[in-house]
Each structure stands twice: as C-alpha cells, then as structure tokens.
Amino acid sequence: METNKVRAYRRRIKKVLRHIEENIQQDMSLAELAQISCFSEYHFHRVFKSLVGETLKEYIRRVRLEKASHMLAYSELNIADIAHRCGFNSHENFIRAFKRQFGHNPNQARSTLRTAIDDFLQQSHSALDNPINDTQYQKIKDTVTIKTLDNLTVSYMRFIGAYDNANALWLTLMAEVGSEVFFDPTTTLYAITHDIPGITAEAKCRLDACIHTEKHPLNLQQRIIKGGLFAAYTFTVAHDSIETALDMLVKDWLPYSGYAPRDEPIHYAVRNLQDSALSLGAPTVEIFIPIAPITEDS
Amino acid sequence: MPNEQKPDQHRIITESMLLIERGIRHPINIDSVIENSTLSNADYLKFFTQYAHESPEEFQTRLRTERALLLLLIHAATIDTVSKQCGFQSHHDFIESFLKRFHQDPVEMMEQQNQHHNLISFNADNTILTATEQTISSLNDEIQIKECAPLAIQYLRHIGPYNEAYKAWLGLIYRAGTKYALNPNVSKIGLSLDFPSITQAPHLRYEAGLSLEKTIPTLLSKSIAGGLYAIYEHTAGPASVDAKISEILQLWLPGSAYRLRDEPLYYRYSNFGSTAFKMKQIGITIHIPITKKSD
Numbered sequence: 020m021e022t023n024k025v026r027a028y029r030r031r032i033k034k035v036l037r038h039i040e041e042n043i044q045q046d047m048s049l050a051e052l053a054q055i056s057c058f059s060e061y062h063f064h065r066v067f068k069s070l071v072g073e074t075l076k077e078y079i080r081r082v083r084l085e086k087a088s089h090m091l092a093y094s095e096l097n098i099a100d101i102a103h104r105c106g107f108n109s110h111e112n113f114i115r116a117f118k119r120q121f122g123h124n125p126n127q128a129r130s131t132l133r134t135a136i137d138d139f140l141q142q143s144h145s146a147l148d149n150p151i152n153d154t155q156y157q158k159i160k161d162t163v164t165i166k167t168l169d170n171l172t173v174s175y176m177r178f179i180g181a182y183d184n185a186n187a188l189w190l191t192l193m194a195e196v197g198s199e200v201f202f203d204p205t206t207t208l209y210a211i212t213h214d215i216p217g218i219t220a221e222a223k224c225r226l227d228a229c230i231h232t233e234k235h236p237l238n239l240q241q242r243i244i245k246g247g248l249f250a251a252y253t254f255t256v257a258h259d260s261i262e263t264a265l266d267m268l269v270k271d272w273l274p275y276s277g278y279a280p281r282d283e284p285i286h287y288a289v290r291n292l293q294d295s296a297l298s299l300g301a302p303t304v305e306i307f308i309p310i311a312p313i314t315e316d317s
Numbered sequence: 318m319p320n321e322q323k324p325d326q327h328r329i330i331t332e333s334m335l336l337i338e339r340g341i342r343h344p345i346n347i348d349s350v351i352e353n354s355t356l357s358n359a360d361y362l363k364f365f366t367q368y369a370h371e372s373p374e375e376f377q378t379r380l381r382t383e384r385a386l387l388l389l390l391i392h393a394a395t396i397d398t399v400s401k402q403c404g405f406q407s408h409h410d411f412i413e414s415f416l417k418r419f420h421q422d423p424v425e426m427m428e429q430q431n432q433h434h435n436l437i438s439f440n441a442d443n444t445i446l447t448a449t450e451q452t453i454s455s456l457n458d459e460i461q462i463k464e465c466a467p468l469a470i471q472y473l474r475h476i477g478p479y480n481e482a483y484k485a486w487l488g489l490i491y492r493a494g495t496k497y498a499l500n501p502n503v504s505k506i507g508l509s510l511d512f513p514s515i516t517q518a519p520h521l522r523y524e525a526g527l528s529l530e531k532t533i534p535t536l537l538s539k540s541i542a543g544g545l546y547a548i549y550e551h552t553a554g555p556a557s558v559d560a561k562i563s564e565i566l567q568l569w570l571p572g573s574a575y576r577l578r579d580e581p582l583y584y585r586y587s588n589f590g591s592t593a594f595k596m597k598q599i600g601i602t603i604h605i606p607i608t609k610k611s612d
Binding site (some may be wrong): 039042184186187190193194197198201202292293295296297300301 | 367481488499
C-alpha cells in the first residue's frame with residue numbers, strides 16, 4: 020500500500036535523479052546527493068538501490084554512457100569532448116567504461132551507429148537516394164511552425180520501461196490528479212522522452228508524463244520544460260503514428276530547413292483531451308523538436 | 318459537463334448497432350432503425366459512418382456474413398443451417414455474399430481451419446503457427462479452466478483496431494470519473510467481439526466496461542455470459558496480448574479437450590492507476606469462452 024512515507028521517499032529520490040541528469044557533466048559525490056535527498060549517506064544508498072533498482076554508481080555510469088552514445092551518433096564532437104561533456108575524468112576512463120558496457124570502443128560504436136542510422140534511412144525511406152522535391156518540401160514546410168517557447172513549469176510523473184507500455188503511466192497520472200483536472204479544457208498533457216530505444220535498453224527507457232493546468236494546484240513533483248526555439252508539428256494519432264510523424268519531420272523537413280536539432284529532449288503536447296473522450300476520437304498531438312538555426316560557425 | 322451532445326450521438330449509434338446485431342436471423346429494416354434513432358436521416362448516416370467506418374447497410378451485411386463464417390468454423394454446421402441462422406434468403410444469396418466478402422468458398426475455409434487452425438485467431442494475416450512441445454507444455458501449465466459467474470458491466474464501445482482500444486478507456490474514464498473508473502474495487506473489463514482473422518481492423522468491436530453499482534447514464538449496460546473459460550494471466554503488457562491469444566486459439570485449443578464457445582472473449586485488467594515508484598505493468602487476465610468437445 021502506498022503510504023505518505025513511501026511517497027515522500029519517492030519524491031526525494033526523484034529530486035536526486037533530476038539533479039543527476041541536469042549535472043551529468045559534473046562530479047557528484049555520494050555525500051552531495053544524499054544531502055539533496057535529505058537522507059543520511061547510509062540510508063540514501065540503500066533507499067536509492069531499492070527504489071531505482073540500480074546502485075547510485077551504476078545509474079550515473081549508465082546515464083553518462085547513454086548520453087555519450089547519443090552524442091557519438093548525432094554529433095561531430097571528438098571522443099575527448101564527449102567524455103568531458105558526459106562527466107568522465109579522462110577519455111581513457113570513458114573508453115574503458117564504454118567498452119565494458121557495450122563491448123566495443125567509442126570510435127567503433129560511432130561508425131556502427133552511423134552505418135545503422137544510414138542503413139535505416141536508406142532502407143526505410145530511401146531519403147539519400149530519393150530526396151523530396153521543392154513542391155513536396157513546401158507542402159511539409161507549410162505544416163511546420165517555428166515557435167519560441169518560454170520555460171514551462173509542469174507537474175509530472177516518471178515512467179521507466181518500454182515506451183509501448185507507457186499507458187500505465189497515463190492511467191496513474193489520471194488517478195493522481197482526478198478526471199476533473201485531467202480532462203479540464205485548460206489542461207495540457209506533455210510527454211518527454213529521454214531515451215532512444217535501441218541505445219537504451221527498453222526496460223530502462225525514461226518517459227515523463229507531465230501535466231500543466233491553470234486552475235488546480237497539484238500535489239505532484241514539478242519540473243521545467245526548457246524553453247527555446249522549436250519546430251512544432253500537429254497531427255491526429257488516427258492518421259499518423261507518433262513514429263511516422265517524427266520520421267517525416269527528421270527525414271523530409273529538418274535536413275532542408277536551415278535548422279539543426281538542439282541537445283534537448285523532444286516533447287509532445289496533447290490538448291483538449293475532453294473532445295477525444297467525448298467522441299472516442301484520436302487525440303491531436305503537437306510534436307516539439309528543439310532546434311537552432313544553422314550558422315556558418317556551426 | 319460541457320458538450321453533452323456528442324456522447325448522446327455515440328450512444329444512439331451504438332444502440333442502433335445493437336438492434337442490427339440482435340436481428341441477425343431476421344434482418345431489421347435500416348430505415349426503421351434510423352426512424353427510431355431521434356436523429357435526422359442525414360445526421361444518423363453521417364455519425365454512423367464516422368463511428369463505424371461503413372454505412373449501416375454495409376455493417377448489417379458484413380456482420381451477417383462474418384457471423385456465418387464463425388458459426389461454420391465453431392460448430393461445423395451445414396451451410397444451409399448457417400445461412401438461415403444468419404438471415405440469408407437463399408443458399409445462392411449466402412454464397413454470393415460470402416464470396417464477395419472472403420473471396421473464398423465456405424467449404425474451403427472450413428477445411429483450412431481444420432487443417433491449420435488459423436482462421437479463428439487474433440492474427441489478422443491468418444499466419445499458421447507451429448507448435449513446439451515446449452510451447453504446448455507451457456500453455457498447458459499456464460492455462461486454467463474455470464467456471465465463471467455472469468458479470469454485469471456498464472460499458473462504452475469502440476470500433477477500430479484493437480490497439481486503439483485506449484480511446485474507449487479514455488471515454489469511459491471521462492464519463493464515469495476516476496473516482497469510480499480507477500477504484501481498485503471496481504473490475505475493469507474489456508471485451509473483444511470480433512476475431513481480427515475474420516473482421517478487418519477498422520471494423521473490430523471492442524468494449525471497455527466497469528462493474529459499477531452506481532448507474533452512469535451515458536454508459537450502456539450488459540451482462541457477460543458465465544460458463545466455462547480458459548484463463549491465462551498475461552503479464553507482458555498490452556502490446557503482446559494479441560499474439561498470446563493467437564497462440565492459445567491456434568496452438569493450445571485444437572489439442573485440448575475443449576472447443577470455442579459462441580461468446581465474446583474478455584479481459585480483466587489489473588494495476589490500472591497503480592502508484593508504485595516503478596509503474597506496475599497493466600495485468601491482463603484473458604478469458605476465452607470454451608465448452609467441452611464432448612458437449
């Protein structure tokens with residue numbers, strides 16, 4: 020049974036998880052993290068392991084290595100830079116940890132990941148061989164809006180597991196806030212996906228289900244969805260799956276747009292869920308891809 | 318609640334579908350269904366098509382033809398008996414409608430089912446599954462045969478692919494409220510009325526239901542038949558439930574002492590709205606209606 024004490028434990032550990040993700044480049048000591056959690060060092064370690072399912076050290080190493088994999092695949096940064104940005108003391112340490120985790124060194128992994136991505140693009144979309152023409156691009160461009168968003172404070176719950184099974188999270192969020200808030204016309208739901216299945220093991224993928232409402236104070240943890248420049252695209256789930264919509268944007272819009280993706284997670288917004296609930300229709304989803312203009316320096 | 322118009326339309330269309338479904342043996346006149354619906358002719362047709370992805374006449378003909386196939390496969394009845402049971406005026410009418418829908422002769426399809434057991438399944442593409450000793454042995458260990466009592470539910474129907482059943486749950490929770498719908502003491506039930514091997518994805522009927530004592534006016538009521546069920550606890554999440562049902566229907570059932578009973582299969586869901594730190598996977602207890610082969 021969920022007691023207030025368990026709830027408080029979860030909140031305190033989640034605060035630590037957020038701190039780790041936001042400061043992955045820094046050294047983090049057990050004492051510092053224990054202090055954030057308001058547990059003694061001894062209890063913190065025990066509570067962390069029992070709630071997260073990994074020791075603190077394992078968790079930090081995994082998050083660092085998964086961030087590094089992402090950078091290897093999608094950035095031009097050299098190995099030493101990636102090691103530094105992901106909080107490794109030296110690039111030798113990074114290479115050793117990487118090899119232990121994935122069985123090959125970062126350079127091999129970079130080449131394999133990029134070949135896999137290239138193969139995927141070629142096989143699935145033939146994007147490299149069959150670039151879209153101006154008319155097709157113009158049609159897609161008309162559906163994408165460039166938006167500057169402010170930081171947004173939202174209440175949220177985190178799901179760890181295969182994204183296909185995340186419906187358990189939305190039901191839990193619904194149970195927590197109640198239907199009056201969940202279906203209120205002022206409510207917007209946001210999903211933030213932190214991991215890429217394939218790089219991160221399915222069972223370890225993180226998804227934050229967030230809720231923003233003007234009317235009701237909520238007794239949930241809060242986080243900020245960082246603002247900035249975004250490419251926004253709206254679609255109905257009945258016509259496109261989220262994956263299809265995202266593939267289309269990455270393949271047919273982004274390369275021609277003059278923008279590059281920023282190193283922030285993609286998020287999704289769902290509004291007016293009441294309408295879908297009434298008509299049993301598919302929800303309308305807005306995808307936000309964080310972007311930055313491509314300059315000559317970049 | 319604002320905008321009460323839409324659930325009423327949904328309810329009116331579902332109720333009229335139920336009338337058409339009850340009139341399989343003696344097909345009901347669609348004009349009279351529309352007349353009794355309190356919607357204008359144009360509105361009724363518009364909403365029906367939006368909701369069911371076909372016209373009422375198409376729904377009626379398809380339902381009777383698919384029901385005929387199911388009866389042939391379950392009971393191995395004669396074509397004449399089944400064509401009468403499904404309201405076809407003549408053997409010729411039945412065959413014509415059957416060929417138009419399935420592009421195959423009924424006798425051929427019965428033979429195919431006897432040989433491969435792939436026509437009553439949740440595999441939409443009629444894949445033939447191959448059993449290994451290990452699969453059968455683990456299904457034998459994991460399936461329980463139980464006599465279940467009838468179960469009264471209030472429900473909402475969704476028409477479309479089963480992987481979009483979440484829309485029925487969203488609608489149901491909105492109408493009933495989380496206080497009732499996510500109450501751990503209330504049973505959460507899902508019913509699959511069609512087999513994806515027979516009915517195409519846009520026409521699959523799924524019902525999301527709750528065993529509530531309080532009456533929710535915007536929901537419909539029904540009773541799930543009691544009787545013998547093959548029960549399987551599926552813990553691997555909703556994404557793989559169709560594959561497991563196909564295994565049970567195609568691999569386990571033919572070699573067991575049971576055959577399918579002519580009732581919809583249903584699910585009991587657990588862990589709806591659980592509050593564990595690591596969200597618990599939704600548990601699904603699959604109930605497949607069966608009867609002894611000797612009966």
